[in-house]
Amino acid sequence: MDLFGFDVSMGTIVTSTLEIVLLIVIGTGLLQNGLYVLQLVLAMRELATQRPEKRASLLWRRYAEISPPISLLVPAFNEELSIVDSLRSMLALNYPDFEVIAVNDGSKDGTLQAMIDGFDLKPILRHYTEVVQHEPVRGLYGSPQYPRLLVVDKGNGGKSDALNAGINLSRFPIFCAVDADSILESDALLRAVQPFIDDPTRTVAVGGTIRIANGCRIERGRMLSFGLPGNLLALFQTIEYLRAFLMARLAWSRLRTLTIISGAFGLFKRQTVIEVGGYSHRTVGEDMELVVKIHRHMRDRRQDYQIVFVPEPVCWTEAPESWRVLGRQRSRWQRGALETFFRHRDMLFRPRYGRIGLLGFGHVLVVDVLGPPIEVLGYLLVPMLWMLGLLSVDYLLAFLALTFVFGIFVSVASLILEEIELQRVPRVLDLVLLTGIAIIENFGYRQISNLWRLRGMWQYLRGAQGWGVMSRVGFRGA
Amino acid sequence: MPRASRDDEARGSLRRRKVSVPRSNRRPFRANAVFLTLIWEISLGLAALSLATMTILIALRLRSVSRLRGETERREALLAEMLEWTETGYASQASAIKKALLQDPRLATDLIIEVFEIVRGESQQRLASLAESAGIGDRLRRDLAKGPFRSRLAAAEGLAWFPSAATVDTLKKAVLDAHDDVSFTAATTLSTLGSDLIFDEVLIARLARVNSSRRIELVLAQFAQTRPEALLDLVVDAGRSDRLRTAGLDALTQTGIEGLLELILSLEQSRSTDMRVAVARNLGILGHPDGHGTIARYLSDDRWKVRCKAAEAVGRLGLIDLGPQLCDLLLDDNWWVRHRAGEAMAKLGDLGISALQEMVTLAGQTALGQTAEHVLAERRRSA
Numbered sequence: 001m002d003l004f005g006f007d008v009s010m011g012t013i014v015t016s017t018l019e020i021v022l023l024i025v026i027g028t029g030l031l032q033n034g035l036y037v038l039q040l041v042l043a044m045r046e047l048a049t050q051r052p053e054k055r056a057s058l059l060w061r062r063y064a065e066i067s068p069p070i071s072l073l074v075p076a077f078n079e080e081l082s083i084v085d086s087l088r089s090m091l092a093l094n095y096p097d098f099e100v101i102a103v104n105d106g107s108k109d110g111t112l113q114a115m116i117d118g119f120d121l122k123p124i125l126r127h128y129t130e131v132v133q134h135e136p137v138r139g140l141y142g143s144p145q146y147p148r149l150l151v152v153d154k155g156n157g158g159k160s161d162a163l164n165a166g167i168n169l170s171r172f173p174i175f176c177a178v179d180a181d182s183i184l185e186s187d188a189l190l191r192a193v194q195p196f197i198d199d200p201t202r203t204v205a206v207g208g209t210i211r212i213a214n215g216c217r218i219e220r221g222r223m224l225s226f227g228l229p230g231n232l233l234a235l236f237q238t239i240e241y242l243r244a245f246l247m248a249r250l251a252w253s254r255l256r257t258l259t260i261i262s263g264a265f266g267l268f269k270r271q272t273v274i275e276v277g278g279y280s281h282r283t284v285g286e287d288m289e290l291v292v293k294i295h296r297h298m299r300d301r302r303q304d305y306q307i308v309f310v311p312e313p314v315c316w317t318e319a320p321e322s323w324r325v326l327g328r329q330r331s332r333w334q335r336g337a338l339e340t341f342f343r344h345r346d347m348l349f350r351p352r353y354g355r356i357g358l359l360g361f362g363h364v365l366v367v368d369v370l371g372p373p374i375e376v377l378g379y380l381l382v383p384m385l386w387m388l389g390l391l392s393v394d395y396l397l398a399f400l401a402l403t404f405v406f407g408i409f410v411s412v413a414s415l416i417l418e419e420i421e422l423q424r425v426p427r428v429l430d431l432v433l434l435t436g437i438a439i440i441e442n443f444g445y446r447q448i449s450n451l452w453r454l455r456g457m458w459q460y461l462r463g464a465q466g467w468g469v470m471s472r473v474g475f476r477g478a
Numbered sequence: 479m480p481r482a483s484r485d486d487e488a489r490g491s492l493r494r495r496k497v498s499v500p501r502s503n504r505r506p507f508r509a510n511a512v513f514l515t516l517i518w519e520i521s522l523g524l525a526a527l528s529l530a531t532m533t534i535l536i537a538l539r540l541r542s543v544s545r546l547r548g549e550t551e552r553r554e555a556l557l558a559e560m561l562e563w564t565e566t567g568y569a570s571q572a573s574a575i576k577k578a579l580l581q582d583p584r585l586a587t588d589l590i591i592e593v594f595e596i597v598r599g600e601s602q603q604r605l606a607s608l609a610e611s612a613g614i615g616d617r618l619r620r621d622l623a624k625g626p627f628r629s630r631l632a633a634a635e636g637l638a639w640f641p642s643a644a645t646v647d648t649l650k651k652a653v654l655d656a657h658d659d660v661s662f663t664a665a666t667t668l669s670t671l672g673s674d675l676i677f678d679e680v681l682i683a684r685l686a687r688v689n690s691s692r693r694i695e696l697v698l699a700q701f702a703q704t705r706p707e708a709l710l711d712l713v714v715d716a717g718r719s720d721r722l723r724t725a726g727l728d729a730l731t732q733t734g735i736e737g738l739l740e741l742i743l744s745l746e747q748s749r750s751t752d753m754r755v756a757v758a759r760n761l762g763i764l765g766h767p768d769g770h771g772t773i774a775r776y777l778s779d780d781r782w783k784v785r786c787k788a789a790e791a792v793g794r795l796g797l798i799d800l801g802p803q804l805c806d807l808l809l810d811d812n813w814w815v816r817h818r819a820g821e822a823m824a825k826l827g828d829l830g831i832s833a834l835q836e837m838v839t840l841a842g843q844t845a846l847g848q849t850a851e852h853v854l855a856e857r858r859r860s861a
Binding site: 068 | 511514521529532535539543592628632693696817820848851855859
């Protein structure tokens with residue numbers, strides 16, 4: 001073939017193209033793992049300097065007097081079986097001043113009736129204003145026996161819509177968004193509120209750790225003892241959650257580049273959230289989108305602020321135990337990340353957004369946008385080319401190192417962090433089991449996760465909407 | 479060239495040359511291969527290192543299991559014995575407890591502080607002197623002087639139960655601690671012990687540095703109890719930050735000292751919104767009739783936060799004659815002002831309630847009517 005006067009054979013073109021593709025695969029892998037190492041170092045430093053206080057009684061003595069009041073917002077959709085126990089456990093939280101606002105988001109089951117019966121609720125009136133948008137409220141319910149509890153019944157509009165209704169009805173300066181099927185540790189609010197005590201002017205949002213409740217002993221919405229799940233998928237997720245919260249979020253929090261606070265447990269300054277228009281509709285990643293909106297809002301106004309992650313306040317949640325449900329959840333998370341990324345794509349690498357644009361969005365670009373397709377491409381290409389004898393073993397080993405071996409390091413290192421600083425796993429045998437899981441999750445589970453994420457990308461490209469069905473076993477069975 | 483033979487040639491070319499093999503010379507190849515091998519080796523090394531560390535941690539945990547079990551048992555037995563002794567006061571029991579405390583100073587220190595939180599009065603004093611004789615006071619003073627942050631903080635709190643010249647000396651040094659929490663805790667403990675700690679520039683500068691932290695409210699509240707005159711100087715000093723001054727004013731109002739009303743009224747004209755909010759809030763808490771004029775003026779302040787606090791103060795003090803102004807505020811642009819004005823009216827007794835009921839009747843489903851209706855409904859519920 002003659003190209004601009006050069007004699008270029010088809011083989012050369014194919015080889016060069018493959019070489020470039022392989023370099024991209026290896027380069028992206030290196031970048032991802034480089035980010036993980038950075039996160040590990042930062043998380044280690046953060047935990048070493050901010051070791052959590054173990055005794056809750058001490059926290060109460062120190063801070064109860066100066067802790068700001070908090071509104072707990074609990075969106076509930078088809079939670080008939082567990083909502084009463086969940087609310088009871090929230091009403092029993094160890095915190096000086098709080099209210100619980102449960103929002104029935106047009107459930108199709110008996111969620112509302114369960115709450116009415118469980119708490120002897122009656123219709124009430126409450127003065128409020130609609131500062132953020134949501135579906136119309138059909139009724140408000142309260143009970144003199146539970147003065148801290150307010151139940152809102154509204155038309156179905158999704159989780160973000162329910163949270164917006166809760167924001168409108170809340171009266172306190174800080175609100176805490178909690179999933180109805182999650183369980184907060186009794187001192188979780190007291191711990192999570194620390195940044196709002198230390199720096200109430202700059203702190204606009206705080207996230208806490210989410211852990212897997214499968215296998216734990218739970219009764220009437222209260223965590224009685226820790227246990228590991230018996231299900232392999234839930235075990236994989238236990239390690240994943242450790243990695244995500246104890247390593248990634250802690251590290252980005254230290255750099256002030258946190259782009260997500262889990263929808264299952266996060267505290268926000270109400271006024272700031274109102275200023276950004278509340279939770280966005282038409283996204284399945286409303287938690288990430290809200291945090292990014294807050295970053296954008298504060299940076300546009302050149303206001304000093306902080307969004308913090310505190311590792312010790314723990315919220316327990318039930319992890320999916322079937323491949324089908326987990327796959328749907330992961331595809332949805334991926335879709336949510338992409339929706340947020342592309343909705344705010346102008347923030348990427350833009351100097352105006354400082355480290356959020358560079359590191360926060362750069363991380364999303366490498367890990368969520370480019371990472372999954374490139375890694376899957378590597379899984380297809382590298383072994384095939386090596387088997388065909390077209391690739392040297394060095395490339396194969398480097399790829400295996402970046403995807404499998406380094407993954408083991410990162411997962412085990414997260415477990416080390418947990419063991420040194422928090423020691424939340426009480427039994428030695430559990431620790432051994434988790435170490436084993438941290439190794440084997442890299443062989444198979446990680447690859448399947450990437451496929452789910454690719455499916456999420458495809459759904460995003462096709463403009464898919466909605467959450468899909470999220471069936472759960474329920475804590476009663478745990 | 480026919481397509482088939484072109485493809486054959488391409489395949490042949492690919493087979494002949496692996497991707498990592500360079501076209502021109504060997505140097506890049508070496509660099510490439512070394513780099514790729516390095517990735518493999520480093521990853522393998524890190525994975526092995528992490529697994530080895532985890533193995534060591536598991537072994538350590540295994541070793542600590544029996545130790546922890548023993549410690550928990552000792553702790554529970556000692557706790558029960560201590561609580562019993564605080565009731566009985568038997569000398570023989572005291573010597574057994576002292577012996578146990580001396581055996582494990584770390585456990586003893588943690589436990590003693592925990593028990594101090596449970597017992598009160600004479601029992602607490604007896605326990606303190608027993609703990610002092612067992613060397614726990616010394617240990618806390620040592621911890622405060624040169625322990626890690628958490629120990630210093632716990633020691634600064636715990637020393638409140640070990641009053642002595644040595645304690646005061648150690649606490650005074652700890653006020654200069656690099657960590658603000660330790661410094662503030664040491665200062666408040668000193669204040670609790672009645673020590674003549676000067677509310678000096680160093681401490682004020684420190685409070686100013688963490689200006690917005692709500693922790694300064696605790697420190698100032700403590701000083702307001704023991705050194706209110708020092709706080710008075712702080713509040714009137716226009717050179718200080720509004721945050722420090724308003725927190726100081728809040729702390730002083732809790733003491734109810736003489737001259738407080740004059741102090742609050744002297745700040746009425748402040749240009750700072752936060753200060754005017756603090757004035758309205760503290761007038762509401764103080765409940766002195768001479769605050770009436772200021773509250774009335776604040777009801778039409780151009781800042782909504784000031785109007786809001788003034789409305790609250792009206793309700794709190796039951797200033798019926800300001801009812802008409804509250805009615806005006808029910809149409810305020812800001813929801814919080816409307817809401818607080820409604821609540822304040824409901825607190826004005828029959829007059830306020832009948833005014834709200836009248837609004838419900840006359841204004842119907844307008845915003846005004848709804849505010850009145852909802853406020854009344856909330857009042858009925860909380861009554």
